[in-house]
Amino acid sequence: MSEWLELELADRLAPVRAPERLWHSLQTADPLANSRQRSVRPVKTVLLVAAAAAASVWLAAVWRPEVRNARTAGFSANPVEFHVACRSCHTD
Amino acid sequence: MVLEGSERELVEACRRGEREAFRALFEIYRDRVYSIALRYSGDETAAMDIAQDTFLKLFASIHQFRGDAAFQTWIYRLVVNSCFDHKRRTRRLVPLAAGFLATLRASADSLADLLRSEVRTSVRTAVDRLSPSLRMVIVLRYTEALSYEEIATVLGCSEGTVASRLNRAHKALGRRLSHLANEGNRHV
Secondary structure (H helix, E strand, O other): OOHHHHHHHHHHOOOOOOOOHHHHHHHHOOHHHHHHHHHHHHHHHHHHHHHHHHHHHHHHHHOOOOOOOHHHHHHHHOHHHHHHHHHHHOOO | OOOOHHHHHHHHHHHOOOHHHHHHHHHHHHHHHHHHHHHHHOOHHHHHHHHHHHHHHHHHHHHHOOOOOOHHHHHHHHHHHHHHHHHHHOOOOOHHHHHHHHHHHOOOOOHHHHHHHHHHHHHHHHHHOOOHHHHHHHHHHHOOOOOHHHHHHHHOOOHHHHHHHHHHHHHHHHHHOHHHHHHHHHHO
């Protein structure tokens, strides 16, 4: 490697003084607060997901689809009654 | 001895949560940490972020320092990791654009200033274009004047790897800055 490059690198990459505001920026960024925030976030997420899952299960257990018409009602209840109902409706 | 007496006491005081000890430790290492961050990132804002991240990690995990390695080496490892993490988190300016902006900022009162500014920008751009691992070896070598052995300890690799990376970095820089070297030789 050339001596020129060695000198340039030593010159251009020389150490510098850190700005005075660095200590202030450390004081405003509270590491304890950050770690608390990090640890709380997953717990919140887990609780929200669990609540959503429980709500879905409850809804699936409670909810029944409403009967839409006589055809589906008769078909699901009793085929014979459905046949009668069908006859009464259709006048062919 | 791994730790100097006063530094050992400072570390112990930090473990006890004494704020003044943190401040004292910060004062010892702030320039070194910031210099590595700045020379690696090439950007003052990024260097502040990296330095802040390094000291926050240091203060949060100082109880994990067992004293079986030099404290300075431990801090160097923290700042090196913060540099690599920062690189992963953020996209850097294209080196050429950064170089262009630096040229705009530089004072160009005279031809000599202009030439110096061009050399500075070219060297900075050439270093920026090195891969992170090559750039870090160059920074530790020229900013902190660490030996091959110390760099190997900080980076967790062999001295042979350090020598190889330095050699590759020098060759890449030599190629990219050859035009400046020729001009420099003409002017001398």
